[in-house]
Amino acid sequence: MSKFIDFLEKINTKAAQYANDMEKILYDSPSSAIVEARKFAEIIVNDVFEKEDDIDAPYKSSLFEKISYLSKDGTLDRNIQKSLDTVRITGNKAAHPGENNELADAFKLHKEMYNIAIWYYEVYTTNQLTIPVYERPKPPNNQENVQELVKKQLQQLIASGGLEFVNNERENNVPENSDTPEEQNEEDNTNNMQVLRKDLPQGHSYLLREIRRLKDSSQEAIENANHFSHFKDYLHVDRKVQLDLEKILEKNLESKKGKLILLCGNVGDGKSHLLAYLKQKKPDLVKNYKIFNDATESFSPNKDAMETLSEVLSGFSDQFIDETNDHIILAINMGVLHNFITSNHSGYTYERLKEFIFKSNLFSQSISAHFSNENFDILSFGDYQSFELTNNGPISTFYSTLMERVTMKNEDNPFYLALKEDEKNGIHTMVHENYKLLQNEIVQNQVVWLIIESIVKEKLVISARAFLNFIADVVIPDKIDQVDLMSEFDVLNYSLPNLLFDRSERSDVLNAISKLDPIHYRSIYIDDLVINLNTLSNWYSIIDENIKTDIAKKWLTPLVGKDTLIGYSFTIFIKSFIRLTYLTNATFAKNVSDKTYIEFLQNLYYFNKGQMKKIKEFYEEVKTAIFKWKGSPKKDYVYINKESDKFRLAQKMNLKPTIDHINPNENEVLETFKPTIILAYQDINNKNTIQLDIDFPLYNLLTRVQEGYRPNKKDEEDAIKFMEFLDKLMSFxxxxxxxxxxFKADQRYYSISKDDFGSFVFERE
Structure with a gap:
């Protein structure tokens, strides 16, 4: 007897009977089972109108109209509306035999009926029965093996929901990397030529396993300067900082003098990975070096970080530097290094090292990616950005190449081999669908664009590890199940675009990207899409015109039809449609992009390139913003007191820009640069200089001020450094x-000035 009957038959016998009949014939006649499911939904909806005394069913209304009415009224919550719409839409599709996977659809509706039944029971009865957990219907005993039966109609379906059970069991009981570190290391050392280990039990997904290795919680996420696994070797991407370090090491190979190489940066910027790579792949370059990956690790529990550093670097103290032959690579955070060179050390002094570091401009606004002298080399990871600036906008060779490593279609790629293995085994989940979408070049470019935009706008530091974890987050949904057993709405909810923009709680990266969701943009192009979907009947042509990849079209087309969706169901569709258009249609994405953000990056490029005409234009724009921020009674005058005062005072202000701090970069593609625009001004006597550091939030605010926006108190609090700059500038x-x-009362201006004899002159303007 059906599980539905246990808790429905006493409050709605007819609905329970339809549920029971549906389950009985599900395997023998799935199309008839779908019809029974639709009848079940109609009985439930009709009874809701009977039980809700204050609402009346529309006269001769269809199931679509009734569900729409109850949704607008607020009687149905969004999840039940989705379930009812799934039953209704699938029932409509059943009217066209041969076009659908009927057995898969019947399985799908069986679960949706269970959801509807629970909601109906909980809302309209006071009974306190324990509702059993959902179980997929089992085939009759006289039927052939379920897996064989299903494969005849749907090749990708496996026995009785086995994949969902297997994956849930793995999620709860099996670690993401079940090997111990020692076993994993042995595997890496002995089976380096084996790209994909085929050792999973039947029903497990190889692609899911491989993608999970990208997550922060994976054993692979642990950075160790002494170990570089085969998996990390495959994912490794050469970066300019690595290539520059290799050049330094090659230059120093024959040196007999002491050499200290400082790798300076912050947590998570890839120092450990780089050192592990050099030890594994370029051992001849580092064989003569002692490598210290964490300068805060002490050799003795009785020594603090400064004492440890002093011991490590004693050969490069002023007392021993001329006679030492030590070769040391020291990876150190900027703050720790600053503390070291400004501290006093027992027994040693480091004035020559201190002088070298200050000459390198490591702690200044200048670019100091690499600086060297006879004994010292310094590499500043902070000046090696994770993306490049070009005249046509930002790109990221680093992130794009990492993405290619994961998605490219070749036999060296374990992820791609895992996909093919799962396809051979009939395993097809949203992990596989999302992975295939990510293989699309346009989608990859858009995702990388979003990553760069997040870095610029939110000042994120996205390491290789964080980026790989991000890929896992947008590929692996909350629930793993065969796609053909999922409702059309669940397919959309668990698709890559919605994982990308709707899962802000998963990581800082996704939280930043959620703020870039195109559905929040105010754009005529997005308005046109929404208007067309609300007014035109041929949704197929709208989808075909805007969505540029077949896999995304496949997710949307089952829900096509002007009279198919309403309320929350339509919201899911339109959100997914806009997001998929943004990710797959480069022209649309360009049209709706943040123009202020693009202009900021263009100006950043001009300043780093030293393009004087553009720099002059930018100085003029900032001057306009400054005068509008403070207020100006007439040309070249700026108010120096508050608007709320009884009268306003203004002084003449001749801003004198200077470009002495700009060091032009002649390369067309800029790999090392400061991610902010630095302006400088001098006083009238050229004696004092002040600088203004403009990041994107400040640029955005100043752009709005130029357009007429009046900054408020919160703006001043958020732009505290700019307010401090204005105070200094006013002194010029x-x-x-x-x-x-x-004088506000009579709206008149008066000037106060000194004549040739030093007397004050007060006259009306």
């Missing part, structure tokens, strides 16, 4: 020689 004005006074 000429208020000692001349001032304007504006």
């Amino acid at each position: 004005g000429q208020k000692k020689d001349e001032m304007l006074v504006y």
Whole structure:
């Protein structure tokens, strides 16, 4: 007897009977089972109208109209509306035999009926029965093996929901990497030529296993400067900082003098990975070096970080530097290094090292990616960005290549081999669908664009590890199940675009990207899409015109039809449609992109390139913003007191920009640069200089001010460094020689100035 009957038959016998009949014929006649499921939904909906005294069913209304009415009324929550719409839409498709996977659809509706039944029971009865957990219907005993039966109609379906059970069991009981570190290391050393280990039990997904290795919680995520696994070797991407370090090491190969190489940066910027790579792949370059990966690790529990460093670097103290032959690579965080060179050390002094570091401009706004002298080399990881600037916008060779490593279609790629193995075994989940979408070049470019935008706008540091974890997050959904057993709405909810923009709680990266969701953009192009979907009947042509990949079209087309969706169901569709258009249609994405963000990156490029015409234009734009921020009674005058005061005072302000701090980069593609625009101004005597560091949030605010926006108190609090800059800039004005006074009462201006004899002159303007 059906599990539905246990808790439904006493409150709605007819609905329970339809559920029972549906389950009985599910294997023998799935199309008839779908019809019974639709009848079940109609009985439930009709009874809701009977039980809700304050609402009346529309006269001669269809199931679509009734569900729409209850949804608008608020009687149905969004999840039940989705379930009812799934039953209704699948029932409509059943009217076209041969076009659908009927057995898979019947399985899908069986679960949706269970969801509807629970909601109906909990809302309309006070009984306290324990509702059993959901179980997929088992085939009659006289039927052939379920797996063989299903494969005849749906090749990718396996026995009785076995994949969902297997994966849930693995999620709960099996670690993501079940090998111990020792076993994993042995595997890496002995089976380096084996790209994909085929050792999973039947029903387990190889692609899911491989993608999970990208997560932060995976054993592979642990960085160790002394171990570089085969998996990390495959994912390794050469970076400029690595190539520059290799050049330094090659230059120092024959040196007999002491050499200290400082790798300076912050947590998570790849120092450990780089050192492990060199030890494994370029051992001849580092064989003469002692490598210290964490300068805060002490050789003795009685020594703190500074004492440990002093011991490690004693050969490069002022006392021994001329006679040492030590060769050391020291990976160290910027803050620790600054503390070291500004501290006093027992028994040693480090004035020559200190002088070298300050000459390198490591702690200044200047670019100091690499600096060297006779004994020292320094590499600043902070000046090696994870993306490049070009005249046509930002790109990231690093992130793009990492993405290619995971998605490219060749026999050296364990992820791709895992996909093929799963396809051979009939395993097809949203992990596989999302992975295939990510293989699309346009999608990859858009994802990388979003990553760069997040870095610029939110000041994120996204390491290789964080980026790989991000890939896992947007490929692996919350629930793993065969795609053909999922409702059309669940397919959309668990698709890559919605994992990308709707899972802000998963990581800082996804939280930043959620703020870039195209559904929040105000754009005529997005408005046109929404209007067309609401007014045009041929949704197929709208999808075909805007979505540029077949896999994404396949997710949307089952829900096509003007009279098919309403309320939350339509919301899911339109959100997914806009996001898929953004990810697969480069022209659309460009049209709806943040123009202020693009302009900021263009100006950043111009400043690093030293393009004087563009730099001059930018200085003029900032001047306009400064005068509008402070307020200006007339050309070249700026108010120096608050608007709320009884009268306003203004001084003459001749801004004197300087470009002495700009070091032009002649390369067309910029790999090392500061991610902010630095302006500098001098006083009238050229004696004092102040700088303004403009990041994207400040640039965005100043752009709005130029367009007429009036900054409020919160803006001033958020832009505290800019307010401090304005205070300094005001001191460059000429208020000692001349001032304007504006009296609000009579709306008149008066000037106060000194004549040739030093007397004050007060006259009306």
